[in-house]
Amino acid sequence: MPKIIPFRAVRPTRDKVSLIASRSYDTYTKAERKARLDNNPYSFLHIVNPGYKYHKELSGQERFQLVRNRYLEFKEEGVFIEEALPAFYVYKIVNRDNETFTGIIGAASVADYKNNYIKRHENTIQAREEVFKDYLKTTGFNAEAVLLTHPDFVPLNAIFEEVMRARAEYEFTTTYRDTHYLWPVTEERLVEKIKAIYADMPELYIADGHHRSSSSALLSDDLDAAETPGEAHKYFMTYIIPESHLRIHSFSRMITDLCGMDKDRFLIKLDSIFKIENRGEEYIQPSKVHHFSMYLEGDFYTLELRKQYRNFKNALEGLDAQILYDLVLKPLLKIQNPRQDARLAYGKGKNDMLGAKEKVDRGTYAVAFGLFPATVQQIKDISDEGLTMPPKSTFIQPKLRSGVTIYEFM
Structure with a gap:
């Protein structure tokens, strides 16, 4: 047509x-x-x-x-x-x-x-x-x-x-x-x-x-x-x-501060949402959907979304960029508007967590998250349902x- x-x-x-x-x-x-x-x-x-x-x-x-x-x-x-x-x-x-x-x-x-x-x-x-x-x-x-x-x-x-x-x-x-x-x-x-x-x-x-x-x-x-x-x-x-x-490809998320929390308090908050594994200095880029990487105070972590959070009502709720916003950025780090909040920045590309790591190490940001890229089918499903993705969900x-x-x- x-x-x-x-x-x-x-x-x-x-x-x-x-x-x-x-x-x-x-x-x-x-x-x-x-x-x-x-x-x-x-x-x-x-x-x-x-x-x-x-x-x-x-x-x-x-x-x-x-x-x-x-x-x-x-x-x-x-x-x-x-x-x-x-x-x-x-x-x-x-x-x-x-x-x-x-x-x-x-x-x-x-x-x-x-x-x-x-x-x-x-x-x-x-x-x-x-x-x-x-x-x-x-x-x-x-x-x-x-x-x-x-x-x-x-x-x-x-x-x-x-x-x-x-x-x-x-x-x-x-x-x-x-x-x-x-x-x-x-x-x-x-x-x-x-x-x-x-x-x-x-x-x-x-x-x-x-x-x-x-x-x-x-x-x-x-x-x-x-x-x-x-x-x-x-x-x-x-x-x-x-x-x-x-x-x-995906855009990483980098946030300037932990909203008043120290590292241990932040990890405890994340533990109720994700299975967390500290991977030390090993560079981690997510390898599958609903798995995230995180870089915080010199260490890489893997974050696997817990099963109780996987009951999605629509295609958008199952998008990793939306999951991170709904469960971490908004409730824990108080990022209300991801389009305008100056505390939030984005990287992009196949190995963008390397650049994010450097910025965290310099002290420009406190924490960085890596996402598995969205699929073509996810993009189509979200479009077909008349929904829209968060900003910087895809680098195409x-x-x-x-x-x-x-x-x-x-």
């Missing part, structure tokens, strides 16, 4: 794509951003940080307008080109661990998002939605696709194989040692097949990009109310991949680079 359509992407010329492609702005350290901006005149960071050329920090509408100005300059200078025909884009990433992610970039319907054919599992923050909506409205383009997923489907794999027999339009490797490939698909026979495959699916699920999709829906409402001509604003750019290609790969395909709607 979801309507996914091809679009005429604005994208870099083949010779410059590796120079333009960048990670999301906030994933760089200040030093990394400066190095790229100083040494690479083609980096997409020059577009999203337009004040750099004036040695000035910009914000709000002033920044948004200059983002548009820089973008138009890149187009005028021939750094970007526009696809001659509407296209889907087969996009493949092979990462440093030799994991492969393959999917299709296309445009998804805002109406399908509103009607829950594109299902969400995270709450969004209204202020962030409004800011990004204003950004989109001023700049007129989006360079970061929403990541959608669906069950594996053999006919789609056949299309991937057929398209990828040809030479890729793009093939470039990043400093993260991920290799990216892109094939535009404009042949009418294949375009219609792809549209039909998605139309036959009952729904798609948002894996990553809840704020982007929500902001696109707000923008569509604004432009509809203003009787804006055209259809482009009724869609948003997506990267759609089969479930088996998703990689889900793959991550596309900004500036490789750009969706214009104004």
Whole structure:
């Protein structure tokens, strides 16, 4: 039932794509951003940080307008080109661990998002939605696709194989040692097949990009109310991949203090909820659901949820991030709002407890918890029940680079 359509992407010329492609702005350290901006005149960071050329920090509408100005300059200078025909884009990433992610970039319907054919599992923050909506409205383009997923489907794999027999339009490797490939698909026979495959699916699920999709829906409402001509604003750019290609990692939780308790008192409180084992200096990352790791005052611990706490009434209650919040963060450590409490911070990645350990050892935080990653089925079940996860419940790969395909709607 979801309507996914091809679009005429604005994208870099083949010779410059590796120079333009960048990670999301906030994933760089200040030093990394400066190095790229100083040494690479083609980096997409020059577009999203337009004040750099004036040695000035910009914000709000002033920044948004200059983002548009820089973008138009890149187009005028021939750094970007526009696809001659509407296209889907087969996009493949092979990462440093030799994991492969393959999917299709296309445009998804805002109406399908509103009607829950594109299902969400995270709450969004209204202020962030409004800011990004204003950004989109001023700049007129989006360079970061929403990541959608669906069950594996053999006919789609056949299309991937057929398209990828040809030479890729793009093939470039990043400093993260991920290799990216892109094939535009404009042949009418294949375009219609792809549209039909998605139309036959009952729904798609948002894996990553809840704020982007929500902001696109707000923008569509604004432009509809203003009787804006055209259809482009009724869609948003997506990267759609089969479930088996998703990689889900967890975010650790780090808390600044034990809410007035000493170590022994805190462990006694936890003992009524978990079976606890002190593992000393042995690095522990949870190996299965409902098992947690904890680092406290120089020691790692394993925490296994006791059976009396496993009578879950819905899919959300069985999510480890929710369990930790309901049984530890809120009642014991008095974290009332995990989105805003300054005492709570998050790490991410496969071995994020190593970073958390260092921060606890430095005294920045008092305790850290590691979680087993959520599964695709958990995400789907929570979405299907109309529930939403706590913040930072999932860190999902793959991550596309900004500036490789750009969706214009104004």
